[in-house]
Amino acid sequence: MTKPSAHTAPRTHRFLALLWPALALLACAALWTTAVLRANAEHRRAEDQAFKEADAYAEAYEQYVTRSIAQMDQITMQLKHSWEHTHKRALLEDMRRDGMFTDSAFIAVSVIGRDGRLASSSGFKVDADLSTAAFFRQHRDNNSSALRIAMPPPELGMLRGAVLFTRRLDTLDDEFDGVLLMAVDAAYFTSFVSAPTLGAHSLLALVGSESNLRIEQDSSGAVRLDARSSLLPANAERWPVAHGVQLVDAKPGQTGFGDGRARVLGWRRATAYPVVALVALSHEAALVGAGAYWRDSRTYTSIATVVLLLSAGVASMLSLRAATRARERDEVARAYRTATESGNDGFYMVAPLRDRKGQIIDFRIVDCNERGAFFYGMTREHLVGSLVSRFERGLASAELIATYRQAMATGFHAEDRRMPDAAGGDGQLNIRWGHRRLVRVGDGLAVTLQDISERKEHEVQLARLANEDSLTGLPNRHWFLHFVPTALAHAEAHGQGVALLFIDLDEFKQVNDSHGHAVGDRLLKAAATRLLSQLRPSDRVARFGGDEFIVLLSPFDTDEQVGMVAQRIIQAFNKPFQIDQEQHAIGASVGISVFPRDGKDAATLIRHSDIAMYAGKNEGKGQYRFFDPAQSNQLKTRARLRQRLLEAIDQRQFVLHYQPRVDTRSGELLSMEALLRWEHPQLGMIRPDEFIPLAESSGLIVPIGAIVIDQACAQLAAWAQAGVRVAPVSINVSPKQFLRGGVRRELAEALGRHGVAPQLLEVEITESAMMGDQEEILAELAAIRALGVKLHVDDFGTGYSSLSQLQRMKMDVLKVDRSFTAELGRSKEGTVFFQAIVSMAHALGMEVVAEGVENAEQLALLRTLGCNEVQGYLVARPMPAEAMAALLTQRFLFDEKLAA
Numbered sequence: 084m085t086k087p088s089a090h091t092a093p094r095t096h097r098f099l100a101l102l103w104p105a106l107a108l109l110a111c112a113a114l115w116t117t118a119v120l121r122a123n124a125e126h127r128r129a130e131d132q133a134f135k136e137a138d139a140y141a142e143a144y145e146q147y148v149t150r151s152i153a154q155m156d157q158i159t160m161q162l163k164h165s166w167e168h169t170h171k172r173a174l175l176e177d178m179r180r181d182g183m184f185t186d187s188a189f190i191a192v193s194v195i196g197r198d199g200r201l202a203s204s205s206g207f208k209v210d211a212d213l214s215t216a217a218f219f220r221q222h223r224d225n226n227s228s229a230l231r232i233a234m235p236p237p238e239l240g241m242l243r244g245a246v247l248f249t250r251r252l253d254t255l256d257d258e259f260d261g262v263l264l265m266a267v268d269a270a271y272f273t274s275f276v277s278a279p280t281l282g283a284h285s286l287l288a289l290v291g292s293e294s295n296l297r298i299e300q301d302s303s304g305a306v307r308l309d310a311r312s313s314l315l316p317a318n319a320e321r322w323p324v325a326h327g328v329q330l331v332d333a334k335p336g337q338t339g340f341g342d343g344r345a346r347v348l349g350w351r352r353a354t355a356y357p358v359v360a361l362v363a364l365s366h367e368a369a370l371v372g373a374g375a376y377w378r379d380s381r382t383y384t385s386i387a388t389v390v391l392l393l394s395a396g397v398a399s400m401l402s403l404r405a406a407t408r409a410r411e412r413d414e415v416a417r418a419y420r421t422a423t424e425s426g427n428d429g430f431y432m433v434a435p436l437r438d439r440k441g442q443i444i445d446f447r448i449v450d451c452n453e454r455g456a457f458f459y460g461m462t463r464e465h466l467v468g469s470l471v472s473r474f475e476r477g478l479a480s481a482e483l484i485a486t487y488r489q490a491m492a493t494g495f496h497a498e499d500r501r502m503p504d505a506a507g508g509d510g511q512l513n514i515r516w517g518h519r520r521l522v523r524v525g526d527g528l529a530v531t532l533q534d535i536s537e538r539k540e541h542e543v544q545l546a547r548l549a550n551e552d553s554l555t556g557l558p559n560r561h562w563f564l565h566f567v568p569t570a571l572a573h574a575e576a577h578g579q580g581v582a583l584l585f586i587d588l589d590e591f592k593q594v595n596d597s598h599g600h601a602v603g604d605r606l607l608k609a610a611a612t613r614l615l616s617q618l619r620p621s622d623r624v625a626r627f628g629g630d631e632f633i634v635l636l637s638p639f640d641t642d643e644q645v646g647m648v649a650q651r652i653i654q655a656f657n658k659p660f661q662i663d664q665e666q667h668a669i670g671a672s673v674g675i676s677v678f679p680r681d682g683k684d685a686a687t688l689i690r691h692s693d694i695a696m697y698a699g700k701n702e703g704k705g706q707y708r709f710f711d712p713a714q715s716n717q718l719k720t721r722a723r724l725r726q727r728l729l730e731a732i733d734q735r736q737f738v739l740h741y742q743p744r745v746d747t748r749s750g751e752l753l754s755m756e757a758l759l760r761w762e763h764p765q766l767g768m769i770r771p772d773e774f775i776p777l778a779e780s781s782g783l784i785v786p787i788g789a790i791v792i793d794q795a796c797a798q799l800a801a802w803a804q805a806g807v808r809v810a811p812v813s814i815n816v817s818p819k820q821f822l823r824g825g826v827r828r829e830l831a832e833a834l835g836r837h838g839v840a841p842q843l844l845e846v847e848i849t850e851s852a853m854m855g856d857q858e859e860i861l862a863e864l865a866a867i868r869a870l871g872v873k874l875h876v877d878d879f880g881t882g883y884s885s886l887s888q889l890q891r892m893k894m895d896v897l898k899v900d901r902s903f904t905a906e907l908g909r910s911k912e913g914t915v916f917f918q919a920i921v922s923m924a925h926a927l928g929m930e931v932v933a934e935g936v937e938n939a940e941q942l943a944l945l946r947t948l949g950c951n952e953v954q955g956y957l958v959a960r961p962m963p964a965e966a967m968a969a970l971l972t973q974r975f976l977f978d979e980k981l982a983a
């Protein structure tokens with residue numbers, strides 16, 4: 084089969100542009116020929132009809148005339164007989180009285196004596212001698228008694244308008260005895276039909292073949308009797324035989340009608356009398372119908388001709404336009420092909436195939452470049468001419484045709500498309516992903532296909548990375564946030580429930596803080612594996628961040644079922660994890676939210692499961708909780724507080740209060756502790772206990788800690804600037820700050836920025852923060868100490884650190900927790916314990932500060948125990964910097980009662 088070439092289209096359209104006018108001209112010629120032939124036939128038929136009518140009328144007229152004359156013949160025979168036998172002069176008058184000749188047509192009935200004078204008469208009188216009149220002489224000289232018909236002679240001028248019927252009268256010896264004369268109104272012989280019956284310009288005539296008789300009646304009813312005004316051709320040669328019909332054409336004169344009109348003339352010669360009956364019908368009137376027919380058919384044919392020629396013109400124009408478009412399309416195709424041949428893009432020109440209703444059912448490749456054919460594993464020769472439905476397979480082809488159809492409708496379409504695995508002709512596709520651009524060009528599409536397989540695969544890879552947690556291999560938060568809406572829509576459509584389990588590992592932070600990130604990471608991996616082992620394959624798990632996981636259960640039947648899964652997870656996490664020969668007990672808390680009960684969207688459900696998890700954790704770790712709106716309120720406060728803390732950092736709403744530390748014996752102000760206060764514009768002063776835990780857990784303690792370092796240094800500089808005698812200030816540094824690192828740098832920068840000597844700054848770190856051998860913290864503390872900054876162990880006695888450990892860490896000051904101070908004087912053990920600490924610390928080169936000294940008794944005991952410094956309400960409460968400046972100036976803070 085030869086495949087249609089794109090280049091034949093313009094030729095076909097050009098051929099059509101010539102064909103349409105040629106066909107139209109042919110059709111016009113055929114139409115006109117038919118019209119003329121049919122008009123001629125109609126003309127002939129009308130003429131034949133006129134001939135037939137003229138002949139029939141002539142025959143009927145002849146019969147009428149013969150009957151009329153026969154009547155006259157009979158009357159005159161009777162009269163002749165009566166006269167010849169009676170010779171009664173009053174005969175005619177008597178007969179008239181008796182009712183004969185009463186018809187108005189009988190103008191006169193007379194007997195003319197042999198002397199030529201009127202012998203008897205009815206209707207007219209004449210004195211003249213008629214013996215010289217032609218009719219008289221003829222009867223006298225001819226013994227025939229036959230009826231003679233003629234026009235009245237000049238002598239009988241009064242009988243003008245009548246026809247004379249005369250008959251010879253004989254004596255008994257057959258001698259001439261006069262002439263019987265009957266004058267009948269000429270109109271009597273033309274009253275055969277009413278004048279208009281024969282049609283316009285028709286003529287009825289009675290002509291004597293042996294006499295001068297000539298009566299005519301035209302269509303207006305006018306009767307003419309003399310030869311001069313006669314319309315009939317003068318030449319009787321026109322009706323030479325007994326009967327006939329002929330067309331007397333429009334030639335006035337001897338052979339034509341007097342008015343020059345053409346007429347169809349039919350005639351009949353009467354056999355019994357010497358007369359000829361003639362009927363002439365107007366040729367023009369006979370052809371009126373044929374003329375009208377011709378005019379109508381000429382009009383219709385003209386209209387048809389105009390319509391045909393116009394249609395042909397339009398069709399030709401459209402074909403020419405189509406030819407132009409096809410040529411342009413060819414040019415575009417060539418241009419595209421030339422442009423793309425050297426490039427990497429595949430190029431195709433496709434033309435739509437339509438069904439009878441004009442619907443597009445398929446597309447044919449009418450052109451392509453080699454690269455385009457290569458994508459389909461074919462050569463250009465093989466691909467050009469193929470149908471899209473053939474070289475793309477099944478669903479892919481239906482999809483492609485739909486896309487092409489849409490592009491035909493809108494003019495443009497662009498898409499990235501995953502190519503099917505194999506081409507329709509069992510060829511192997513050489514492209515996996517294509518970027519397709521479709522542009523409508525004329526009645527077709529120009530398609531460019533760009534191989535974007537590499538880019539797409541890269542994108543897929545990136546998407547995988549973006550959606551996967553690199554540590555555990557589980558889907559990550561990003562993936563989960565995209566997945567949940569789809570899962571919810573599916574569940575809603577199928578009337579199923581969805582449960583979200585928010586899992587937080589209980590003691591993970593401690594393990595991570597104390598054993599380092601490496602251990603933390605391995606623990607998380609192990610936790611992920613353990614979590615997966617507790618779930619069905621249809622359940623989805625994601626690592627949501629840090630030590631948080633989310634499980635999505637769908638479908639599920641009851642809350643109990645979900646609770647069982649949560650319980651199973653908790654139990655699984657209750658077993659310690661073994662990492663590097665060491666057991667780590669972490670546990671898990673689970674919060675559950677259920678769709679649609681606890682939220683209709685992913686964000687709400689996640690938030691509510693998180694709230695439920697916190698609620699559970701607050702009530703004791705290692706539990707699961709279903710979401711309850713009441714939990715939300717507590718957590719909303721937490722969320723609000725966090726938001727406010729952020730604003731506080733931003734707006735610098737923090738200030739430092741200072742609490743002095745004094746020499747136990749002399750009461751001299753030796754140093755002070757900086758304590759953070761949050762001065763909220765609306766809520767007033769907020770104590771650290773209320774916000775430090777949240778700042779710690781949310782990580783906000785890091786920026787807050789930086790503020791404290793900066794403000795403490797700034798205050799020292801300000802006092803110095805103000806000429807106040809300054810004493811060292813200790814600041815609290817959170818373990819979170821150490822874990823993040825950079826405390827040394829922050830301290831050095833702040834000291835440098837404010838021009839403060841490092842000896843004036845001291846760092847307090849809680850005992851619990853130093854638990855475990857964390858290399859990072861040890862290194863950071865050593866570096867801080869190297870700056871010249873002293874290190875305090877805060878809240879000593881609450882943790883489990885040994886003194887030797889503290890010594891190894893080169894701590895300078897030990898601050899004994901106020902719970903031990905409170906025991907002084909209350910129990911013997913308290914005092915003994917305190918004494919042990921003091922003596923051991925001194926042995927290790929550390930100074931001892933007693934926290935929370937509230938009464939003189941405690942002070943007295945501490946003096947005896949050899950405690951270096953005291954801090955507490957007994958000396959002074961924490962106070963603003965201005966108040967502290969006064970104490971610095973005062974220097975000795977014990978009043979008389981407390982003085983040693």
Ligand SMILES: Nc1nc2c(ncn2[C@@H]2O[C@@H]3COP(=O)(O)O[C@H]4[C@@H](O)[C@H](n5cnc6c(=O)[nH]c(N)nc65)O[C@@H]4COP(=O)(O)O[C@H]3[C@H]2O)c(=O)[nH]1
Binds near residue numbers: 901
């Ligand atoms: N009952 C009683 N209490 C006394 C007495 N003398 C002092 N105190 C209180 O004991 C706390 C001493 O601070 P801390 O043990 O370091 O405990 C601090 C410290 O751990 C933390 N904190 C305060 N400021 C900061 C800071 O700037 N950074 C960090 N990370 N934590 C801070 O907040 C905790 C509470 O601080 P405050 O509420 O200011 O409470 C202070 C102080 O007001 C006394 O005689 N009796």
